[in-house]
Amino acid sequence: MNPEEKWRKYYGKINGEKYKNLVPFNTYAKVVRGIATGANDYFTFSVSKIRKFNVEKKYLLPCLTKANYATKHFFTIEHFNELKNKDKPVFLLNAVDLDDANIVEYLKTGEEKGIDKKYLTSHRNPWYAIENRPPAPILVTVFSRNGLRFVRNEAKVYNLTSFHCVYVHPLFIQKVDLLMAYLLTDIAKEIFNNEKREYGDGLDKFEPNDLNNAKIVDLAIINQETESKILEYYHAYRQKEISNKSMAEIKNRLNEIFCEVLQK
Secondary structure, three states: OOOOOOHHHHOOOOOOOOOOOEEEHHHOEEEEEOEOOOOHHHHEEOHHHHHHHOOOHHHEEEEEOOHHHOOOOEEOHHHHHHHHHOOOOOEEEOOOOOOOHHHHHHHHHHHHOOHHHOHHHHOOOOOOOOOOOOOOOEEEEOEEOOOOOEEEEOOOOEEEOOEEEEEEOHHHHHHHHHHHHHHOOHHHHHHHHHHOEEOHHHOEEOOHHHHHOOEEEOHHHOOHHHHHHHHHHHHHHHHHHHOOOOOHHHHHHHHHHHHHHOOO
C-alpha cells in the first residue's frame, strides 16, 4: 500500500482507468483555495451594511461569499446584481489604506470585538489585509453530494473558501471555454471522483491538490473541427441553463464527444 495515495483505490472502483488521453489537471490550470478572512461576518458587506458604515466603493470587492449564491454553472454580472439587490453580503472589505475616517472607525470596531485576535487575523500583518486571490475564470465547489460543480466566473468576482479558484495557465487561457465544456460533463465528474474525500451522509470534499493531481482530458489532442463542435454545444448549454431550460440533450452530446476523444 502506498500511504501517499487515496485509500479508496484499495476498496472501491477506480474510475477513468478505461480511458486514454488523460493528463493531470495542473497541466492546464492550478487550483487554490478561496480567500479565508477568519471572520466572514465582519469582512463581508451587503448594501445596507455599506450604507450603515458609509464605506466607499473603492474599499470593497465584489465577492461570492457562499456556495449557494452560485447554483448554476455560469455566474454572470446579472446574477451578482440580483444578489446585491436582495441585500446579500456580496462585497469584501479591502482596506488598502487608512486615509478614510470611516474605514479607520470600522477597523476600530473590529479591534473592539477582538476580530484582530482571531487565529487567521492574528497571523496577518496588518490583521485586516486580505489574501491575494484575484478573480479566477473558473470556480469549483469544495463540498458536494452529487459530484463536483464547476462555475464559469463570467462576473469576474472574488470568492471565499466555499469555492476553490481555478486559474488557467497563461499559455492556455484561450482554451478556458473548451476546458469548461469538459468540466460540465458526467465523464469529467466520473474521473474526478477518484480523488474525492468521503465524509458521512454522502458528503464529498476536494482539496486543491486533489484536483491539481486529478486526471482530465488532454485538450492538445482535440482537433479544430472537434473543438468548434464542442464550443457550439457549450454556448448552447450556457444559453439554455441561463434561460432555465433543459440541458440534458446538449450535455449528452458533450459527453459523447469527449468519450470518443478519451477512447481514441
